[in-house]
Amino acid sequence: MRFGFNDACLGHDLGQRHPENPDRIRAIREYLSDRTAVEYVSPAPASEADISSVHSDEYVTELRAFIEAGGGNWDPDTATTETTWEAALASAGSAIWAAExxxxxxxxxxxxxxxxxxxxxxxxxxxxxxxxxxxxxAVAAQYARDHLDAERVAILDWDVHHGNGIQDIFYDRQDVFYVSVHEDGLYPGTGEVDETGEGPGAGTTLNVPLPPGAGDAAYDATLTDIVGPAIEDYDPDLLLVSAGFDAHHHDPISRMHVSTEGYSILTRRVRETADAAGSALGFVLEGGYGLETLAKGVGAVHDFFEGESVSPPEGTLQSDTKTLLEDISAGRHAVGLK
Known part of the structure; x- marks a missing residue:
């Protein structure tokens, strides 16, 4: 694979006790270091115009001023240092690069x-x-709409947490289809089945809140039976994967049971979906806070694209997951969606 990585992303450093620290990227790069087919590119940072395409001008100004004043705790979970602004722009720029x-x-x-x-x-x-x-x-999706002639973009978010921000940004729009497969009841408490979009965006949000403990079989069934057909029906020009690896069964902050091999299965399903829809495909890193499991998850995605075989998922589909998927499918069919 081709990996976009800007050194500025290491500058946002709240210390090793914080789960979202630079060692996450270092662990990935170390794990990939013995692969001969890995290529690194250093993308340019996003511009303020790029980020203002999805964030309010007032927020961008306030956040930058807060950071330039020395930073600190924005909220109890989210803190900044004096180099966070450069890191955030570099991170958004790397996502734009993936779309391009x-x-x-x-x-x-x-x-x-x-x-x-x-x-x-x-x-x-x-x-x-x-x-x-x-x-x-979201910045990358909007950039693709504005500058890369993509009429429709789909974002599949398989991070264990619901991507409330992506949903918030595109909830009333029909040109971006947001799909989230996440753990039910986990932070931030959003992503219910009945959150499906509004106004022109009705039907362009799809949430699959899987029960805690769901593993490879549940995720495979979700992508095969629900997510794949829905994205194919939407027919996007670009499919972006918000790829978090915190649904791994050894991740310290989730209760899901996806294996490292499970991420190979997810990658195969995503590639099949993109092929069926005729869409371009790119990946954008989200969460994943066990250094070893994060690195192995990214490695599993890479290895799939280098031709490594994928085994069928182990385990059986639990009754609560089966019922959830059946209910989601019935609800979408009732309004004329796949």
Missing amino acids: VALDGASGHETPFSLGRPPGHHATVDDAMGFCFLNNA
């Missing part, structure tokens, strides 16, 4: 993966939260 490379025709072992941090999917139009300041995937 994907829409330029990159596929197979050249598929782009943005290794940006801080992550972005919790950042709303006018607020930072959940370790996120600028909404990287």
